[in-house]
Amino acid sequence: MSELNDLYQETILEHNKNPRNFREIEGADKQAVGNNPLCGDALRVFVRMDGDTVDDVAFKGSGCAISKASASMMTQTLKGKTREEAEAMFHEFQDMVTGKLDVETDENHLGKLKIFSGVLEFPARVKCASLSWHTLNAALSGEDEVSTE
Amino acid sequence: MSDWDVEKIRKDFPVLSQTVNGKPLVYLDNAASSQVPQSVIDRTSKYLAEEHSNIHRGVHYLSQHATTAYEAAREKVKRFINAPDVNCCIFVRGTTEGINLVAHSYGKGFIGEGDEILVSQLEHHSNIIPWQVTAEERGAKLRMIPINDRGEIMIEEYDKLLNERTKIVAVSHVSNSLGTVNPIKEMIATAHKLGVPVCVDAAQSVPHFPVDVQDLDADFYVFSGHKMFGPTGSGVMYGKREWLDKMPPYQTGGSQIRTVSFEKTTYAPLPAKFEAGTPAIAAGIGLGAAIDYLNSIDFAAAAAHEHDLLEYATARLADIPGIKITGTAAEKASVLSFTIENVHPHDIGTILDQQGIAVRAGHHCAQPVMQFFDVPATARASFAFYNTREEVDKLADAVQKVIEVFA
Ligand SMILES: Cc1ncc(COP(=O)(O)O)c(C=O)c1O
Numbered sequence: 229m230s231e232l233n234d235l236y237q238e239t240i241l242e243h244n245k246n247p248r249n250f251r252e253i254e255g256a257d258k259q260a261v262g263n264n265p266l267c268g269d270a271l272r273v274f275v276r277m278d279g280d281t282v283d284d285v286a287f288k289g290s291g292c293a294i295s296k297a298s299a300s301m302m303t304q305t306l307k308g309k310t311r312e313e314a315e316a317m318f319h320e321f322q323d324m325v326t327g328k329l330d331v332e333t334d335e336n337h338l339g340k341l342k343i344f345s346g347v348l349e350f351p352a353r354v355k356c357a358s359l360s361w362h363t364l365n366a367a368l369s370g371e372d373e374v375s376t377e
Numbered sequence: 378m379s380d381w382d383v384e385k386i387r388k389d390f391p392v393l394s395q396t397v398n399g400k401p402l403v404y405l406d407n408a409a410s411s412q413v414p415q416s417v418i419d420r421t422s423k424y425l426a427e428e429h430s431n432i433h434r435g436v437h438y439l440s441q442h443a444t445t446a447y448e449a450a451r452e453k454v455k456r457f458i459n460a461p462d463v464n465c466c467i468f469v470r471g472t473t474e475g476i477n478l479v480a481h482s483y484g485k486g487f488i489g490e491g492d493e494i495l496v497s498q499l500e501h502h503s504n505i506i507p508w509q510v511t512a513e514e515r516g517a518k519l520r521m522i523p524i525n526d527r528g529e530i531m532i533e534e535y536d537k538l539l540n541e542r543t544k545i546v547a548v549s550h551v552s553n554s555l556g557t558v559n560p561i562k563e564m565i566a567t568a569h570k571l572g573v574p575v576c577v578d579a580a581q582s583v584p585h586f587p588v589d590v591q592d593l594d595a596d597f598y599v600f601s602g603h604k605m606f607g608p609t610g611s612g613v614m615y616g617k618r619e620w621l622d623k624m625p626p627y628q629t630g631g632s633q634i635r636t637v638s639f640e641k642t643t644y645a646p647l648p649a650k651f652e653a654g655t656p657a658i659a660a661g662i663g664l665g666a667a668i669d670y671l672n673s674i675d676f677a678a679a680a681a682h683e684h685d686l687l688e689y690a691t692a693r694l695a696d697i698p699g700i701k702i703t704g705t706a707a708e709k710a711s712v713l714s715f716t717i718e719n720v721h722p723h724d725i726g727t728i729l730d731q732q733g734i735a736v737r738a739g740h741h742c743a744q745p746v747m748q749f750f751d752v753p754a755t756a757r758a759s760f761a762f763y764n765t766r767e768e769v770d771k772l773a774d775a776v777q778k779v780i781e782v783f784a
Contacts, residue, residue: 235727236724236728241782290721291721291753292721292722293721294723294724350727352727355725
């Protein structure tokens with residue numbers, strides 16, 4: 229079960245149980261829905277900007293432990309970041325879960341989010357981990373809907 | 378199950394003897410696709426190694442040989458489902474293609490403005506969307522036959538929905554998401570009182586029990602080879618001649634014509650009319666071999682063994698606190714769909730996979746069923762006659778482990 233423990237680490241299980249910022253944002257200036265057609269999961273990401281800075285970010289929806297924990301930790305990380313920083317993190321995260329970025333050797337700003345590098349061993353779950361980030365990216369770019377397929 | 382030697386049967390399926398993630402494979406995803414016995418692999422390889430050529434075209438030795446083998450497979454299909462006429466067994470790529478064929482060609486021939494198409498709430502997307510498209514194209518209305526809390530079609534509602542505008546009923550013999558066995562013989566009889574034909578999605582029935590399309594009086598009966606121990610790319614659309622003769626072709630092109638000029642084409646007789654282009658010859662011959670295999674075992678004992686597994690698994694899982702079984706119809710085959718409180722089915726699927734256990738986690742291409750039960754997805758174990766009670770025990774233990782991880 230060693231690989232499994234890489235995936236379902238304590239932190240991920242805890243965020244799954246108690247997702248942070250699991251709420252709507254009244255009057256959010258940006259929001260988008262992300263669909264994972266493979267499993268029918270959907271989540272909505274809300275963003276409120278203060279100028280160029282992410283003032284508040286939250287999410288609602290249904291999903292597996294990986295997608296929920298990923299969304300939860302994403303919202304924690306993004307508050308206070310500029311739009312540019314948020315987009316850069318989206319790309320780093322995406323590169324990590326698709327194996328293009330090695331969190332041990334390549335420079336990155338992922339911090340706690342490195343925990344999701346474990347999904348590399350579980351190709352079927354990569355989209356679960358990246359759903360919230362794709363949704364965030366869509367929201368920031370002014371699209372209202374995105375799909376992982 | 379003394380009259381079913383499962384260990385002996387397992388030896389016929391080479392895939393089953395491997396290990397996955399360091400554990401012996403426990404293959405419980407048979408409803409998605411079943412495994413293939415050595416005899417089917419051998420027959421398909423022999424064809425590719427020794428007999429391959431295009432069919433129905435060459436006068437040369439190999440072409441004749443391939444044609445004979447392919448047509449022999451069709452004859453096996455006919456006997457397997459007791460079709461009245463071998464030429465009414467149309468080879469298709471699978472259930473999806475077969476239903477698209479019926480929806481398109483029957484729709485074009487017989488469905489018009491204001492007509493109605495009845496589809497049950499239990500259906501796989503491939504028995505919903507083609508009808509949706511046909512309804513839209515023909516200006517017809519798609520109406521849904523509802524299910525009850527056990528996942529059974531509400532027959533009283535079906536009777537009420539049928540009317541003189543109904544042009545076809547599309548219903549599965551066995552539901553892939555819940556395992557419900559639908560009373561299709563009765564449903565067909567009711568529809569026929571109004572002269573309405575019935576298209577049966579048989580993807581999940583033919584692998585599990587003997588079928589007689591004449592006894593059922595089915596107008597169309599459609600299934601996939603890869604769910605009945607045959608290769609992918611093989612499948613059958615059986616249709617009554619009275620409909621097939623009057624329906625326009627689905628795809629058009631080579632092999633399905635009588636004469637062609639730029640002014641007019643006349644079509645070949647059945648089955649060629651519905652089989653444009655070079656078919657999946659190896660797959661079709663492999664399907665024939667799968668039928669030979671099913672004829673070589675005691676299919677009734679196999680069905681009894683599967684039923685025992687389903688009941689045993691249902692009892693084992695029902696015993697675990699926090700588990701909910703979705704689909705509790707009185708008549709079920711092969712499928713056990715379940716959810717665990719506060720655990721997403723995908724997480725169940727991944728953790729089971731680490732134990733070497735293959736199940737399906739998702740909406741099973743039946744989102745209306747998921748919506749009805751108000752779940753985004755379920756985990757689904759589906760059994761074949763080569764599964765064992767020990768495998769069910771492993772499933773139950775692994776499910777217990779999932780609950781511990783998420784406790
Ligand atoms: C009930 C049912 N209908 C249709 C299909 C579609 O079959 P295929 O993918 O082989 O075309 C399936 C299989 O997924 C099924 O279970």
